Amino acid sequence: MAYFDAASAAPLHPIARQALLAALDEGWADPARLYREGRRARVLLDAAREAAAEAVGCRPDELAFTPSGTRAVHTGIAGALAGRRRVGRHLIVSAVEHSSVLHSAEAHEAAGGSVGRVAVDRSGAVDPSAYAGALREDTALACLQSANHEVGTEQPVAEVAEVCRAAGVPLLVDAAQSLGWGPVDGDWSLLTASAHKWGGPSGVGLLVVRKGVRFSAQGPVDERESGRAPGFENLPAIVAAAASLRAVRAEAAAEAARLRELTERIRARVPRLVPDVEVVGHPVRRLPGVVTFSCLYVDGEALLHELDREGFSVSSGSSCTSSTLTPSHVLRAMGVLSEGNVRVSLPMGAAEEDVERFLEVLPGVVAAVRDKLGAPAAAAAVAREEDVLVVDSLGKRCPIPVIELAKVIGDVPVGGLVRVLSDDEAARLDIPAWCEMRNQEYVGEEPADRGTAYVVRRVA
Amino acid sequence: MAYFDAASAAPLHPIARQALLAALDEGWADPARLYREGRRARVLLDAAREAAAEAVGCRPDELAFTPSGTRAVHTGIAGALAGRRRVGRHLIVSAVEHSSVLHSAEAHEAAGGSVGRVAVDRSGAVDPSAYAGALREDTALACLQSANHEVGTEQPVAEVAEVCRAAGVPLLVDAAQSLGWGPVDGDWSLLTASAHKWGGPSGVGLLVVRKGVRFSAQGPVDERESGRAPGFENLPAIVAAAASLRAVRAEAAAEAARLRELTERIRARVPRLVPDVEVVGHPVRRLPGVVTFSCLYVDGEALLHELDREGFSVSSGSSCTSSTLTPSHVLRAMGVLSEGNVRVSLPMGAAEEDVERFLEVLPGVVAAVRDKLGAPAAAAAVAREEDVLVVDSLGKRCPIPVIELAKVIGDVPVGGLVRVLSDDEAARLDIPAWCEMRNQEYVGEEPADRGTAYVVRRVA
Structure with missing residues (x-):
């Protein structure tokens, strides 16, 4: 048995496990209290913050522990946008951010803000000049992941940070996928991460806000974690997160x-x-x-x-x-x-x-x-309308429409057309991708009585 | 050494520790995934939800796990207020709620909502008729703790729930201090709790929203926990929380x-x-x-x-x-x-x-x-102005003003007055309380050149 889904959640690192066990005994009390159990918890919390800050490359007082990477992103984006509300309400994200970033952007739009989405190339990378082009007078914040969670592509964070810095716009970097491998280069302003991606326990995220970055935490006030993560600290898990970050960095x-x-x-x-x-x-x-x-x-x-x-x-x-x-x-x-x-x-x-x-x-x-x-593909309903071969894939789910297309493409002459009728959303992506892979020409899509007609010309 | 601060955080229950250790091995993967590690995590999460729901006395699908009791309160209040936005924006809380409730109320006021605060008697209890009196046409939500976290007084939750139910207003019960002892009686609508108060680990809260209660989760959307607790589930801690709740209930x-x-x-x-x-x-x-x-x-x-x-x-x-x-x-x-x-x-x-x-x-x-x-009290600056003895406690912190008052009260005749000048906020509470305890008459407070003058008449 082999677990090959570390980008979702990494198995607990042995050091995380050890640290968690030790901290369960030493770190269950309230670190805000003055008695011995509280002081002991405070010492653990301070040490964890210092270790995590060293790994990130920031000051300990710039780093807050949150309950997850998602919460770090939600809090970080909302706080940075509110902190620069006077500048404007424009937010920039890449099209391939984690859903926590994109959902934050949607919430910002629903609340009346505007969002620019920067496209990526076929490798999944953004171009720094696209960020430069997306920046506006009223841009309050830009977000970019350090590396993509689905395809692994690293983003040009340092270059984009440079572009943003020149425009006076803070850049929030979602470093969830890369922080275990090393600190994030470049002059970023905010950074988020998630411990269970590097072998730490679940229940711990990081939110770093550089000194000097305008930040206004949203929601009810709370004294803990510089007001950036309400609620009792998840201390044993925080200790384990910091210890395992240091351990994975060593390796x-x-x-x-x-x-x-x-x-x-x-x-x-x-x-x-x-x-x-x-x-x-x-x-x-x-x-x-x-x-x-x-x-x-x-x-x-x-x-x-x-x-x-x-x-x-x-x-x-x-x-x-x-x-x-x-x-x-x-x-x-x-x-x-x-x-x-x-x-x-x-x-x-x-x-x-x-x-x-x-x-x-x-x-x-x-x-x-x-x-x-x-088998089901063999039952493809094929009709010839004038010079066009029509494949009726209505009601059939991915990958059937592409299978049916592939089966009939040889039945039209070079230069001839195939219309694939499909009501599966995936066809919109997969039929052009198939054309690219098989060197056929994707002509485009047309509305149909039901679903959409995807038109392909046989070239090869 | 004796730890007598369980109302802040209880030491980890041995069952919680055992369950946490087991779940670290079995429950680190993403319960939303379909492969074996994910399915195993899902089984643990479902079982924990069922156990917690049974202890609360609700349906499993009414219960979400949050990262803390504070987050449960923040989310619960914001979601319930938004769900009944059409009814109005009036919120009722008692004056002795946990800070997470009061801070939510302040945030609601800051956003344009209105808040009614129900007073308590000298024992710290609310009167159900005071809730009845506070209810308005535009009341969207009422909140009441099951028991007070500072003085232990139990609130008449069932009676207040009845009053609210009659008016069609949902009642949110903060059960953080009592859930380990038993389910909350009465026909409440929402309930919150915190695992580390009953001997569970930190990092886990409960938010229960009864079916039929209008609820609109605020903030960016997220698929986890019925959309009520964004971010990767803190699964090992959730398993430990549920197991320890069951264990403490047995005892x-x-x-x-x-x-x-x-x-x-x-x-x-x-x-x-x-x-x-x-x-x-x-x-x-x-x-x-x-x-x-x-x-x-x-x-x-x-x-x-x-x-x-x-x-x-x-x-x-x-x-x-x-x-x-x-x-x-x-x-x-x-x-x-x-x-x-x-x-x-x-x-x-x-x-x-x-x-x-x-x-x-x-x-x-x-x-x-x-x-x-x-010693410092002996240096009390006492002056006699006409028939009034004046104690200058300016710049002195609690309990000095009361000590100085107690020292001079015998120096005025029965019927005579003492004016205590103080700029410590605690004096406003403690001088009347001292009078109550010592059977002296608290006349009232008056503005002074600096601080406030608290006037006491010697009766006994």
């Missing part, structure tokens, strides 16, 4: 090199082992442990299920594996294939033999899922 | 009887052992483990310090032990003495011999602090 350089080599094997070998696969994310500027690929003609949920049966825990940005039935916003923003999507994110200490076994079983698993889907 | 009846007897000893014997003491809080309708008293002529901070040296950890609502330099809002609302205030809150399992030793050392500790304060 980070060697482990990053090792995991990078393992993910490079996956990047290089999956396209050779499995036909019709697109590896997504930046090939070089990427997190050490994350590799993501999409498999044509495969149902993501079935793929995850089969991999789970083979002992591999991975995640997927395919529409059919999410509760919303829309493909991951990250894959959409990148314009890459979302069907049969698999994210492998190796935890620190992942075993080489597990990666090798994954590469061994993957081709068979993908082939089995494709075989199973072959 | 609750026997332990309540035992602790009630121990606190009754303190209630009865402290006034006999220590002169000039007022025991506060309801003598009968009270939490089993909490007893609070105030000692005239004593500096609360010095008292806590001396008790800590003797091995007793207690807390205080005296002004000089808080960061704000104002006496506890609870003691103020009750109109009782705040100086030399001590709250003893026994944890489950508190040893009888520790309570006996506390009663042994307390008289000496109080006497020593009073002795130490005798």
